[in-house]
Amino acid sequence: MTIYRVNESRSGQRHLQEWRRRALHTLGQLLLATLAIAIGLIVLDSSGLSLEKRFFAGMWNAANLVTTVGDFSAFNEQQKVFMLVAMFMSVIIGGYAISQLTGLLSSDAALAARENRTMKRILDGLANHVVVIGFSPLGRLVAGRMRAAGDQVIIVEKLDDLSAQASELDYLVVQDDAGLDDDVLKRAGADKARALVVMTEDQDRKLAITLMAHALNPRLHIVATGQNSQRGALLERAGASEVVIADDLVAAELVARLGGKAGPDRQ
Missing domain, CATH: 3.40.50.720 (NAD(P)-binding Rossmann-like Domain)
Structure with missing residues (x-):
């Protein structure tokens, strides 16, 4: 059987709220990183294509980098150097986000809050x-x-x-x-x-x-x-x-x- 911990219920709820706040913050960081990468690729694009096509290509490559899909289009030399830097930055941002979110979800207070939700249904x-x-x-x-x-x-x-x-x-x-x-x-x-x-x-x-x-x-x-x-x-x-x-x-x-x-x- 599980235990309903009254004292930890509010603390666990606060931790889950903090996790949601950090999740939204992380999502915002990823969106900003994607946009920044896309803008950098557009600026360095020397293909001579229209702005609309260069914007789509930049967003496509930026999204592939952030999501690690890797289905990139062709790059010129300047874009390749830029992408190397962007890759390192994406790894740092992604690793930090994962460690922050998983740390909160695995905390004792968060685990107690999930256990309390199960017990609440039984007790009610x-x-x-x-x-x-x-x-x-x-x-x-x-x-x-x-x-x-x-x-x-x-x-x-x-x-x-x-x-x-x-x-x-x-x-x-x-x-x-x-x-x-x-x-x-x-x-x-x-x-x-x-x-x-x-x-x-x-x-x-x-x-x-x-x-x-x-x-x-x-x-x-x-x-x-x-x-x-x-x-x-x-x-x-x-x-x-x-x-x-x-x-x-x-x-x-x-x-x-x-x-x-x-x-x-x-x-």
């Missing part, structure tokens, strides 16, 4: 899915069980290594900090999702994510883990549908197990 078609914020070990476990139950799961993760791990496990991944920018939640389709699970460990970011997700989609079922009951109450006021306090679950499970073992001894 999703609905009624589950968004899991954070791919920590617990987040990975939750995502795996949700997927095993038949849900389409979107992972939102800000760290490069965890995003790559989620992608390698064939999850759709949106990479950026969901607690800083609601564009991340929008790109993950939180407005169309059926549920959102907040697994990030930063309690303040967890509260911010809950607030933004609830504002984006008031009907969204939001489940979050809480550090304690006070934090849990804050998350519920922020819009969380359910808050799971890990310590309470562990304590309840321990009590249940102890009660189960003590039961036979009392009989």
Whole structure:
């Protein structure tokens, strides 16, 4: 699976715009070079033909030089010397143009922009899915069980290594900090999702994510883990549908197990 990188989306678009600008600039340079070569050949033409025919011959030879087709007409000695210089200049201009354009197209930002376009088409078609914020070990476990139950799961993760791990496990991944920018939640389709699970460990970011997700989609079922009951109450006021306090679950499970073992001894 590919990764939608929210932070690099704008940068990639700027790189593609810069590539288009440079492509137009390069095309202009080639046209000017073609015209300059044609004018030089016309000035040095001693054939005695009409200006119209000399202009056509000059443009023909200049275009053949720039495009490297090589189907030239006959030259006099002065034109041959001029064409030698023009050939070297065309090689320099062409090589510079190619290096500039290919360098931009192969940059990380441009590659990310193309990858983002592919992911955008996929993400835009999703609905009624589950968004899991954070791919920590617990987040990975939750995502795996949700997927095993038949849900389409979107992972939102800000760290490069965890995003790559989620992608390698064939999850759709949106990479950026969901607690800083609601564009991340929008790109993950939180407005169309059926549920959102907040697994990030930063309690303040967890509260911010809950607030933004609830504002984006008031009907969204939001489940979050809480550090304690006070934090849990804050998350519920922020819009969380359910808050799971890990310590309470562990304590309840321990009590249940102890009660189960003590039961036979009392009989």
